[in-house]
Amino acid sequence: MAEKKGPDREAGVLVVGLGRFGSSLAATMDRLGQDVLAVEKDPALIAQWSGRIPLVEADASNPEALEQLGAKEFGAAVVGVGSSLEASVLITGNLVDLGTPQIWAKAISAEHGRILTRIGAHHVVFPESDAGSRVAHLVSGKLIDYIEVEDGFTIVKMRPPKEMQGFTLAQSNVRRKYGITVMGVKSPGQEFVYATPETRVSANDLLVCSGHAELLERFAARP
Template identity: 80%
Template sequence: MVDKSARTPAETKDAGVLIVGLGRFGSSMALTLDRLGQDVLAVERSPGLVAHYSDRFPIVEADASNPEALEQLGAREFSVAVVGVGTSLEASVLITGNLVDMGTPQIWAKAISAEHGRILQRIGAHHVVFPEADAGNRVAHLVSGKLLDYIEVEDGFTIVKMRPPRETQGFTIEQTKVRERYGVTIIGVKSPGQEFVYAEPTTRISSNDLIVVSGHSELLERFAARP
């Protein structure tokens, strides 16, 4: 059953993101994308969740593990799809496989285990995300040291926000020689009450500043451990 607020395929062609599954991950994605002004069409089989979100963004009540249902709601017209179903491995794999068969250019799929992720990759998902594992990893870094924020981008490359070690305070970035000594790069500085500024060799770091640093996670952890 298609909600009256759902868009037709003609209206969604060449634009928007298809989100399948409105659990915590999928609903957070849909709400955030909608807030950012991105066109979203959500697909959910639970009538209760459909009713809950029907006034927030366009939504279709359907079983996306059925390829005919995806065809009817115009899934082929979307260049990006997010599979937020994680608790049912069978449904996650079936939905992802259906989108692969349709030739969806970008498929982002949620996985709840390494084995689940490998299956999704093998059947053709372009991006596999591990929300719980990623959140656990991020929070572990935040509670264990000086890091105020932690984002692992890919293959260990990470960006962190932290307080500057004492040895950098009062010096310019060029004078600290952080890159030569620790293999990390200070990419920005935020002083209290001031706008964020991209770091330059002459940018001076004070004890009250926050710095944004990039590099491999192990090197960043070593740098953040400095007093």
């Protein structure tokens, strides 16, 4: 097995499944210099990703295979298998039995997510649902980027409404008027700067704002 050896494997991440979700996650983590090992049983995907990310060919639904590749040494594992409910549950259960400290598991439905939670997954993610919700906000309004943090609190990137252009944040007073906070401003060709009351906004700037999702949507809808 072409297993990656590292000095700090306990801080490493095991990624099971090299579909779109798992491969993107593993490749990004590897590019960021994090200790990551991908596990995949499909020879075609192994051939596609061989030499690009650290990986090993194994069937993670087999607990002995996970033990042999040292899965219990990792501090976290991501189960990227979603198309097969049985495989997803078996792999997650195997990682729970190994005592993996943090298990992130992909789910393709609410029921799938509930099962993963019941058997011991610490975090359940819904990539398709989350992406659809995010894109809906971008398509339907003037938002350039949208991240919902928790309980409706959201951070967005947007162009400034006309009423802000040419004025400082103190003059436009958007927090009092609209209940949102301008966190920072990015002007063309300039570094991102954290906003102060004296920050002047121009038509070509990008704003990074925070607040409740509904308030931000209303603010972004202004001309």
